[in-house]
Amino acid sequence: MIFPYFIELAFILFAIGLAGIAADRHFVAIIIAVEIILVASLVALVSFFTSTAAVSSGPVLMLISIWAVAATEIIVLITFYVYMKYNGINFDITGLSKMKW
Amino acid sequence: MTEIELLYILISIFAALSAILVFTQKKLLHAAIALTLAFTASALLFAAIGQTFIGLLQLLIFVGGLSAYLIAAVATEIKGVSMLRKGTFAVVAVILALAFTAIALSLPGYTYSASTFQQSAASVLSTDYIMLFVLALLLFSTAMGGVLIIKKFRKLVI
Numbered sequence: 139m140i141f142p143y144f145i146e147l148a149f150i151l152f153a154i155g156l157a158g159i160a161a162d163r164h165f166v167a168i169i170i171a172v173e174i175i176l177v178a179s180l181v182a183l184v185s186f187f188t189s190t191a192a193v194s195s196g197p198v199l200m201l202i203s204i205w206a207v208a209a210t211e212i213i214v215l216i217t218f219y220v221y222m223k224y225n226g227i228n229f230d231i232t233g234l235s236k237m238k239w
Numbered sequence: 240m241t242e243i244e245l246l247y248i249l250i251s252i253f254a255a256l257s258a259i260l261v262f263t264q265k266k267l268l269h270a271a272i273a274l275t276l277a278f279t280a281s282a283l284l285f286a287a288i289g290q291t292f293i294g295l296l297q298l299l300i301f302v303g304g305l306s307a308y309l310i311a312a313v314a315t316e317i318k319g320v321s322m323l324r325k326g327t328f329a330v331v332a333v334i335l336a337l338a339f340t341a342i343a344l345s346l347p348g349y350t351y352s353a354s355t356f357q358q359s360a361a362s363v364l365s366t367d368y369i370m371l372f373v374l375a376l377l378l379f380s381t382a383m384g385g386v387l388i389i390k391k392f393r394k395l396v397i
Contacts, residue, residue, distance in 0.1 A: 177254075
């Protein structure tokens with residue numbers, strides 16, 4: 139009964155990330171919460187294709203896609219962080235109602 | 240409960256606690272370090288279930304690359320920036336975790352079997368390409384040392 143442990147961990151990480159998005163108002167904290175959700179998806183995916191003995195390229199491609207999304211997200215986060223910080227924009231997302239500055 | 244199941248549970252608790260620590264920190268730097276711990280816990284988990292190659296990649300990409308980059312980028316933030324509504328966070332996290340626990344317990348159980356591809360990749364990486372990994376670790380250590388030195392002398396430079 140190994141598979142449910144990992145699914146449970148993935149669900150718990152997903153719950154923590156979702157709660158972070160729902161409860162936090164800081165821009166960086168919300169992006170980090172999405173990172174936690176991506177880690178949860180990684181755990182679920184790896185536990186899934188570990189439980190199946192067959193080797194196929196599909197899960198591995200999906201794994202690399204998740205890594206790419208996570209890496210891109212960090213780059214975007216740092217770009218926005220630097221832009222917002224040096225332009226004096228508040229990191230509270232409830233104040234970010236404009237699409238243009 | 241066997242020893243390996245106990246190991247999985249300990250790593251899982253470590254991962255969940257690290258993820259919670261991300262949102263309970265007051266400073267961004269500490270939150271980024273907690274995120275690094277969560278990434279490390281997931282890499283440990285992958286290694287523990289036999290997917291050492293994926294665990295190693297997770298460690299190198301997330302912990303070595305992205306987290307170091309994130310920490311270096313947000314390390315300049317020294318003010319308290321916590322905007323967490325703690326009550327909402329606790330209520331939502333507990334409700335979701337309980338709901339998902341019910342779903343997970345209703346799933347059938349399987350035993351794991353690490354594929355031969357992963358095992359062969361791990362064995363090759365630990366023998367033929369070991370020098371490349373040592374070089375990568377040296378580069379990473381040098382980069383982190385550079386970040387610390389730049390941070391120390393930042394006031395003198397800028």
